[in-house]
Amino acid sequence: MRIFRRLVTVIGALSLVFILGACGKSTSSSSKSYEPKKLTVQFVPSSNANTIEAKAKPLEGLLKKQLGIPVKVSVSTDYNTIVEAMGSKKVDVGFLPPDAYVLAHKQNGAKVLLQAERYDYKEPNDQVTNQLVKDYKAQIVVRKNSGIKSIKDLKGKKIAVQDTTSSAGWIYPAVELYRHGVNINKNNIKTVQVKGHDQGVMAVYNGDADAAFVFQGARLLVQKDAKDVMKKVVPIYTTKGIPNDTITVRKDMSSKWDKKIAKAFKAIAKTKKGHEIISSVYSHENYVDAKDSNFDAIRAYDKTAKKLNQ
Missing domain, CATH: 3.40.190.10 (Periplasmic binding protein-like II)
Incomplete structure (x- = not known):
């Protein structure tokens, strides 16, 4: 009887070791670093x-x-x-x-x-310099003849924006509005989301929006099709570096x-x-x-x- 009990104890211990070992292998494989084949x-x-x-x-x-x-x-x-x-x-x-x-x-x-x-770009017409930089800027652009001269003039207007995770197409300009006393969600401002900063510029150029949040240099994207874009669409605000x-x-x-x-x-x-x-x-x-x-x-x-x- 004693021999049987000892045998059961040994088998139980070995089983526990096996189970723990298997768990250890599972944990190790699940945390393995990924190395792509494609x-x-x-x-x-x-x-x-x-x-x-x-x-x-x-x-x-x-x-x-x-x-x-x-x-x-x-x-x-x-x-x-x-x-x-x-x-x-x-x-x-x-x-x-x-x-x-x-x-x-x-x-x-x-x-x-x-x-x-x-x-880097140099204002007023987004002239490209020969200086390489690790940041860029966002701009709020409007039609030159719109009468919109400052951030406060954007109250009650229609603004073309990018996705809400876009730094230049939403976050930075929206925060700058807020810091200047204009809340994009509360001051009767209508936003329309467009896909691409070039589309933001064109929304302003074509009169489909009063203003757009874009990165500095976005006007250059459409200059081939809208040759007078630099004259008709102008920035009223440029943010700090992003x-x-x-x-x-x-x-x-x-x-x-x-x-x-x-x-x-x-x-x-x-x-x-x-x-x-x-x-x-x-x-x-x-x-x-x-x-x-x-x-x-x-x-x-x-x-x-x-x-x-x-």
Whole structure:
């Protein structure tokens, strides 16, 4: 009887060890870093989505050459869609504007790898300088003959805006209105959401909106079709600098692949073909390493933006 009891005890102990070992393996495998066999890259539509997709598609071949795996490039419908896609692991790499990055980092731990550099603009006609900068500015533009001269004149008007996670197309201009005593949600202001900053400019140009929130330089996007846009559409307010767009990866991307992806985009930006692509899509000229704290200014603006609904 004693031998039987001891045998039961030993078998029970061995079973417990086996179960714990299995649990340990399960936990370890569930937290394993992600190493893609095929990389999915997604852009957000800062201008016409179909145009962006056509321009960005050649990146597939360039990235495949750098990384050694197939690459799929696509364009999301809006900022929120790409944030959700990265959270559900349907998208590996996102070209995220700063506010969308902050949201993705907060909601699903997305990691910023790189920050874009662009050539700076000089007012009044968005003349491009030869100085590379890591930030850009938002503008509030109106028709020159509209009689709208300042932020206070926007009360009761119709404003073309981007998605509410857009720094230049919503957050920064809306907060600046608030700081000047105008609440975009309370002062009889009507907002209409358009897809792309070029569409915001054209809404003002065509008289479909009294004003638009756009990034500085957006008027240049439509100058080919609206040659007199610089004369007819003018800025009444320019914000402080906003951190430039990011190249962001999903939370579980391995550190090895973080480095490989960052290195690949830096290398592509320095090639003639690669530079032409990133410049034509987002006016990116180069990529530099980035860290999360670079976007604390965005978080401060987001905090103030919450007061708009109070």
